[in-house]
Amino acid sequence: MSDVAERVKKIVVEHLSVDEDKVTESASFIDDLGADSLDTVELVMAFEEEFGIEIPDDAAETIQTFGDAVKFIENAN
Amino acid sequence: MRRVVVTGLGMVSPLAAGVEETWSRLLDGRSAAGTIRQFDAEHLATNYACEVPRGDGTDGTFNADDWLSSKDQRKVDPFILFGIAAAEMAVQDAGWAPADDRGQERTGVLVGSGIGGLGTIYENAKTLMEKGPRRVSPFFVPAALINLVSGQISIKYGFRGPNHSVVTACATGAHAIGDAARLIMLDDADVMIAGGAESAINELGIAGFNACKALSTKRRDDPAHASRPWDKDRDGFVMGEGAGIVVLEEYEHAKARGAKIYAEVTGYGLSGDAYHVTAPAADGDGAKRAMRAAMARAAVNPGDVHYVNAHGTSTMADVIELAAVTEVMGNHAGELTMTSTKSSIGHLLGAAGAVEAIFCILALRDQVAPPTINLDDPAEETVVDLAPKAARERKIDIAMSNSFGFGGTNASLILSRV
Numbered sequence: 001m002s003d004v005a006e007r008v009k010k011i012v013v014e015h016l017s018v019d020e021d022k023v024t025e026s027a028s029f030i031d032d033l034g035a036d037s038l039d040t041v042e043l044v045m046a047f048e049e050e051f052g053i054e055i056p057d058d059a060a061e062t063i064q065t066f067g068d069a070v071k072f073i074e075n076a077n
Numbered sequence: 078m079r080r081v082v083v084t085g086l087g088m089v090s091p092l093a094a095g096v097e098e099t100w101s102r103l104l105d106g107r108s109a110a111g112t113i114r115q116f117d118a119e120h121l122a123t124n125y126a127c128e129v130p131r132g133d134g135t136d137g138t139f140n141a142d143d144w145l146s147s148k149d150q151r152k153v154d155p156f157i158l159f160g161i162a163a164a165e166m167a168v169q170d171a172g173w174a175p176a177d178d179r180g181q182e183r184t185g186v187l188v189g190s191g192i193g194g195l196g197t198i199y200e201n202a203k204t205l206m207e208k209g210p211r212r213v214s215p216f217f218v219p220a221a222l223i224n225l226v227s228g229q230i231s232i233k234y235g236f237r238g239p240n241h242s243v244v245t246a247c248a249t250g251a252h253a254i255g256d257a258a259r260l261i262m263l264d265d266a267d268v269m270i271a272g273g274a275e276s277a278i279n280e281l282g283i284a285g286f287n288a289c290k291a292l293s294t295k296r297r298d299d300p301a302h303a304s305r306p307w308d309k310d311r312d313g314f315v316m317g318e319g320a321g322i323v324v325l326e327e328y329e330h331a332k333a334r335g336a337k338i339y340a341e342v343t344g345y346g347l348s349g350d351a352y353h354v355t356a357p358a359a360d361g362d363g364a365k366r367a368m369r370a371a372m373a374r375a376a377v378n379p380g381d382v383h384y385v386n387a388h389g390t391s392t393m394a395d396v397i398e399l400a401a402v403t404e405v406m407g408n409h410a411g412e413l414t415m416t417s418t419k420s421s422i423g424h425l426l427g428a429a430g431a432v433e434a435i436f437c438i439l440a441l442r443d444q445v446a447p448p449t450i451n452l453d454d455p456a457e458e459t460v461v462d463l464a465p466k467a468a469r470e471r472k473i474d475i476a477m478s479n480s481f482g483f484g485g486t487n488a489s490l491i492l493s494r495v
Binding site: 015016017038041042045048049054 | 146147148152211212214215216219
């Protein structure tokens with residue numbers, strides 16, 4: 001797993017209080033990891049903070065899964 | 078009008094998390110005051126308060142993990158957390174867990190707070206200043222809003238009846254219980270979860286109440302003796318925190334399901350001073366009218382009221398209330414016991430009225446008035462028994478709880494044995 005993926009996973013585990021095993025590439029924050037809409041907003045803010053990037057609202061809406069987040073951040077970097 | 082009784086009690090207080098733990102410590106005359114531990118308060122005019130004892134949940138300590146997952150704790154201000162905990166205790170105590178539509182739709186929630194999520198507002202304002210608007214938490218607003226105690230409780234239990242809240246400063250808890258009782262009387266609900274929650278012991282809260290000269294400042298070396306209602310050496314209130322929640326229920330509804338009935342809410346009176354933003358009317362006009370309205374509603378006479386839990390904050394206003402009570406009780410003032418439990422737990426602001434109503438209910442149950450501790454040298458002579466320093470065992474059939482708030486808002490509740 002890439003460094004970005006490790007760091008994203010750590011944030012997801014912390015914010016959503018889920019087991020690390022459940023944070024798979026296709027895991028949806030809302031459908032699989034118990035997040036609600038406000039949790040996803042907070043997650044995106046945590047990604048921005050961790051990686052020093054800005055994720056515009058329309059882009060944030062496309063980040064539905066753990067894999068989406070890792071891909072977006074790797075591209076942004 | 079339908080009768081309303083109390084069938085469940087819940088409390089997080091500076092003495093303990095839990096009704097019975099708090100009550101036994103209160104009767105023992107213990108003070109919950111100490112140097113503030115939640116943050117460094119040395120630079121403030123007041124560095125002491127009555128904080129809820131945090132811990133692992135044993136020996137009366139409050140362990141947030143016992144009441145809410147760590148994930149969800151981050152999404153609520155502590156006042157909401159205290160409210161959720163006290164509500165859980167009250168609902169468990171009442172044994173009320175309706176699974177059907179009718180039961181859920183006929184159960185409402187009315188919990189207030191004087192200030193709400195002040196600490197959360199403060200933290201997010203700092204974030205806004207330091208990091209900009211994009212770093213303000215999406216949970217900021219729902220974590221801080223006063224009516225979100227009611228919202229969270231309704232979501233947790235599926236209570237889909239009236240969902241309401243009260244904000245009347247230090248009269249909040251009393252107004253919440255009184256208004257919720259009326260919703261049941263008027264048939265808007267059969268059961269109401271009602272009370273108040275507060276957590277304003279933070280830098281901004283202490284600085285703010287210091288600025289309006291409301292807090293005791295003179296006992297940095299001896300905080301346990303700082304809250305001293307009616308005493309000559311009182312110099313302001315000591316801030317407390319916590320929550321008090323009761324389950325109110327229509328009498329026949331409670332009887333039909335065999336619920337334990339603690340007391341009946343028989344009287345409720347409200348008034349406004351129209352006088353000053355922080356000071357009560359000097360002649361006690363609003364206080365007297367609130368008490369008389371509650372007594373008229375309960376159809377009781379001065380001699381019928383055996384115990385008054387005073388607002389008694391340990392400020393200059395104490396003697397105004399004492400004079401008002403003395404006048405209202407007339408020739409029977411000498412038969413009355415009136416105490417201020419704020420001497421032990423400090424002033425819980427929006428939670429005070431609810432916590433103190435619960436103390437009245439326990440006084441009815443156990444036939445004992447909790448003491449006014451630290452009352453060494455009364456500022457005024459009185460025929461009223463203020464039960465200084467020791468609990469007073471006596472006949473208590475009817476109790477009254479007074480609560481007065483900034484803005485000149487007054488509420489009196491009357492609770493009776495059933």
